[in-house]
Amino acid sequence: VSATADRLRIGEVSELVGITARTIRYYEELGLLGSDERSKGRHRVFTQADVARLKELVRFRDLLGLSLEELTTLADAEQLRAALRDRWEGELTDKERVAVLQQAEQIARQQLELVNAHRHKLDDFAAELEQKLALIAERRRELGT
Amino acid sequence: VSATADRLRIGEVSELVGITARTIRYYEELGLLGSDERSKGRHRVFTQADVARLKELVRFRDLLGLSLEELTTLADAEQLRAALRDRWEGELTDKERVAVLQQAEQIARQQLELVNAHRHKLDDFAAELEQKLALIAERRRELGT
């Protein structure tokens, strides 16, 4: 199969990520995926790295409600990180490696803050609902059932 | 001021809820608010109950990513509950009161499950990011900085 060679087709990616082919094409058009070298009209080819990136984008979209414009910024940062990572083996000095790690750390920290902000809002929401349930339970006790 | 009489105008509601007047009109058009008795062309009048309802809808929209069609279902349930609540004082038998409470409890439980499902996904996401940070920290130790 083509998958063994890490050359995925759009249908396979669609299946793996859980989004439609149309969405993948649209994201590519917006530049959310990496470079797209392909003569127009021919079938797109994807890698497992593309699948990972799409999964992450979809997660930010669905869980944090980010717009595609916001995802672009995020994708740019990730792309930079990936580019540096590709040069990781051998070609970098220790100083450069430290700089790459610092960059990666900053990105991850910002993402974690976004996630945590959303978590707190959901925690508040859940707490209110549980309070509501407690109030209902109390009223039911008052009614003797 | 008009606010003292619980007769809010769309601009006040917009401010209180944090959405635009256009959005409020759109939601009214979809029937997400209660009954709209008003001769066309005249200014809309809202109550604090409308504000509370809109705040809840916006929360479900933003935190859980529900579509307006899904919000409709949710709003219908809430509306039913509110209608029953209005009849709460005096007119109901104990049996009817218990039924109302059971309904309210079921709704709150379903909402809580939705919220918790989202919370778990965000927990997973946060855990992965923290793991990533731990990995970065480890690499930095290996590099001696």
Added chain:
DNA sequence: TTGCTCCTCACGTCACGTGAGGTGGC
């Protein structure tokens, strides 16, 4: 070679944003 999957327009939809031009109400 036959099918299936993919391709590119291109129009439709959902959830609003953004004026244009006009009227309501404290």
Added chain:
DNA sequence: TTGCTCCTCACGTCACGTGAGGTGGC
């Protein structure tokens, strides 16, 4: 009465959905 806020179209936009008609590649 003067302003400000509100009103109703109506077209624009973002993030895709949904065919129509045609070609690529195992």
